[in-house]
Amino acid sequence: MRDAFLEALLDTDRLAAQRVLESARQPAGLGHALDSLMMPALERIGALWESGELALSQVYMSGRICEDLIDALMPDKGGNGACSEPRVAIGVLEDRHALGKRIVLSVLRAGGIPVRDYGAGLSVEELVERTRADGVRILLVSTLMLRSALRVKDLVAALRAAGLAVKVVAGGAPFVLDRRLAEEVGADAVGYGASDAVAIARRLLGGEQ
């Protein structure tokens, strides 16, 4: 069944994916189907992208289909995290390109982690303010250009100066190309692909999730 779901996602076949998911939910419920079918499929797809065997467009479309399925079958599962604890948020620092953020968002929702979406083109100040206002515990920061990746260092400093104990998770192309960059900017964790997101979030949340 896992292979069939994976294949449906890679074929961008929404109906086939829904059929497989419906079959899987019958014996053990939808929550179990998401954990045993959807999450492993998205993690596998993310891992295949990281190793160069799949394209980013396939990762993105798979995430979109999974989001649609969650919305259709379990409308209260994902949401925008507005009323949910624990508080996890994601945003794109400075850049306009929001594709990576969107993919990570899909994977986290499939993993049952409610996420606030702060959008793209954000300044350090905006991210600090929103983190403070929402009491965010984990802030995932997506970047595209080296310049914005280096600005994560300013973001971390500003969050610490504001006395916020939020954990910062960095991601984006510059971090993939330079494996020492995350440490340099002081991120608490780094994701090299969307498949890392759920494991990182669960680890940083510890017993809260």
Add this chain to the structure above:
Amino acid sequence: MSPTVTSMERVLTTLGHREPDRVPLFLLLSLHGARELGLPLREYFRSARHVVEGQSRLRARYGHDCYCALFYAAIEMEAWGGETRFFEDGPPNAEAPIVTHAGQIAGLEPPRVADCARLRQVLDAISGLHERAAGEVPVIGVAVSPYSLPVMQLGFDRYLDWQIEEPEAIERLWRINQEFCVEWANAQLQAGATAICYFDPLASPTITPPEVYRGAGWRIAQLTLARIAGPTATHLASGRCLPVIDLLAQTGTAAIGVSALEDLSEVKRACAGRIAVIGNLNGIEMRRWTPAEAEAAVKEAIAKAAPGGGFILSDNHGEIPWQVSGDTLMAVSEAVRQWGEYPLPWRDGK
């Protein structure tokens, strides 16, 4: 090394898959010209004269084998009515997409190069660089491919969604983008560019599955490159290329810019005799290379890809980040002179 060999001869020889006097070096330093002139990036890109002077000084300093006429990729979006956001220490970025619903595409017409003052400035810079080059240095123009431009026109996620949900609108967008791309590339060639870098990150299997690329981006590249009246090199902007090398070779492109994520030996083997390889120094890591690390990276790239010609040493993205220091650039330049002289006797331990 013969002192009479010009950069142009060096590059043409390697593009012919023969060994010139030494490995050619393309330092693509579009932003660094501003630092040379002590100008903020926004101010620097306001004048073609700045770019001509900045690029000339950079070449005088580092002795690389081309003039890079790229201002920044988002400048094409200004021709389409988009806006650009400038930063003090990084590439200018396209602001919000110009198309937000598919119906807009029906009314979209390709901008005319002559009507866009910003594009005319680029042409003026190319003319100026062409004059300074005096036929001895290639001047590289840049055009974003019709297949990749929609990322800036629509936003990446909308573009991927609409390829499935709005295929007719996307087909039309590709067609009008092709008209613009051909006119823009040919205007640059007419202004004095030696070759056009066909910037096509979406051709990379990192972004698009090869079978999807074959059905759209590859077809578009074949049609577009056939109408560009000069040589082209395709750049995948850090994306992988190995699974699509055969397809790229059939587009008529003369060279490809390759990723630091792929093994250069493997890429060279796949390209040998068909397409030249441009790359693949890691521009992101380069920021904190010591001179010894720069030398080692240059030496490794040369050892893997230079034998037999068909290789130009460059970065992996098509633009070296602002944060890379002059000392590192100098170390790269010196390493090419030390280790890049053919027939590369050190490779055989001689």
